[in-house]
Amino acid sequence: MASDAAEAIIEARRSRRILAPLGRLAPATPEAGYALQKEVALRLGGLPPAGFKIGATTTQMQAYLGLSGPAAGFVPKAGLKRTPASVRHADYVDPGIECEVGLRLARDIPAGRCTAEEAADAVGEVFAAMEIVDRRYGDLAVLGTPTLIADQVFHAGGVLGPPVAGWRALGLDLAAVRGRVSVDGAVKGEGIGADLMGHPFAALAWLAGSGCAAVFGGLRAGQVVFLGSVTPPIWIDGPCHTVVEFDGLGRVELDFT
Numbered sequence: 001m002a003s004d005a006a007e008a009i010i011e012a013r014r015s016r017r018i019l020a021p022l023g024r025l026a027p028a029t030p031e032a033g034y035a036l037q038k039e040v041a042l043r044l045g046g047l048p049p050a051g052f053k054i055g056a057t058t059t060q061m062q063a064y065l066g067l068s069g070p071a072a073g074f075v076p077k078a079g080l081k082r083t084p085a086s087v088r089h090a091d092y093v094d095p096g097i098e099c100e101v102g103l104r105l106a107r108d109i110p111a112g113r114c115t116a117e118e119a120a121d122a123v124g125e126v127f128a129a130m131e132i133v134d135r136r137y138g139d140l141a142v143l144g145t146p147t148l149i150a151d152q153v154f155h156a157g158g159v160l161g162p163p164v165a166g167w168r169a170l171g172l173d174l175a176a177v178r179g180r181v182s183v184d185g186a187v188k189g190e191g192i193g194a195d196l197m198g199h200p201f202a203a204l205a206w207l208a209g210s211g212c213a214a215v216f217g218g219l220r221a222g223q224v225v226f227l228g229s230v231t232p233p234i235w236i237d238g239p240c241h242t243v244v245e246f247d248g249l250g251r252v253e254l255d256f257t
Helices: 002-014 030-043 059-065 116-121 145-150 200-208 211-216
Strands: 051-055 071-075 080-082 085-087 095-105 123-134 155-160 178-183 186-192 224-229 240-246 250-256
Touching: 002 030, 002 145, 030 071, 030 145, 030 211, 051 155, 051 200, 051 211, 071 145, 071 155, 071 211, 080 085, 095 155, 095 178, 095 186, 095 200, 095 240, 116 123, 116 200, 123 224, 123 240, 123 250, 155 224, 155 250, 200 211, 200 224
Parallel strands: 051 224, 080 155, 085 250
Antiparallel strands: 051 071, 095 123, 095 224, 123 155, 178 186, 178 240, 240 250
C-alpha cells in the first residue's frame, strides 16, 4: 500500500500534474504521512536525505494549509543548487519561492526533545537560502494534511548562499536578522528571524522533536536545513530574476527561464 502511494506521488511530479487525493492509499494521520514521506525519499535519492525543510512556521501559514502546527519534509540532494542558479519555469506545476534562513549541521541531533540551545550547539554553518516550492495541489482540505506531509509540504528544491564566515564570533543575532525577497528588482515581502517560531534555532529544535525526525532517525552532520520562510510564498508566473537577501547573512539569486 505504501509503495503504491509513493509511486502515485512521484508519478504526479514526473507528469507535472496536480496530485489527486490518494483515496484508499492515503495516509490517515500525520505520523502515517511521515512514514509515507520516507518511502518517497527512498525513491528520490535514498537515505539519509541531504537535509530537511520546515514549513508553516507561522500561524498564518498553518491556517492556510489546514495544519495545527509546523510540518517538515526531507530535502533530496538532486534539488539543491548553489547561488546563482537557474531553473526552467516549465518544470513545475505552479512554482514559488520562499525567503529562508538556512544552516548546515556540524553534529548529529538525535530524534527527540531538545532545547534551542542544544540545537544551536550542533550548527556548523548559517546562510541565506531560498526554497523552491510548487503548488501541485488542488483543494488542500480534500487532499488531506497527511498526504500533504507525504509529498514534502510543497518542497521542490532550494538554493544555498555562501556560509557566513565566523558567524558565532560575530555574535550574529539570528532572531533579529531581516530578510527580503524580490522579483525582477521589486520587493515582494520581508520578515525577521524571530518570525520562525521565535528564533531560527527554536525551529531547529522543533524539527529534532518532530515526527519527521523520528521517521528518518534524527538529524545528521552535514545535512542542510531550511528553517522556514520569513515571508509567505511568492508565486512565480513566468521567467524572471529572483533574490533572497538577509542583513548579515548574504543573498541568493535564482533565475526562472
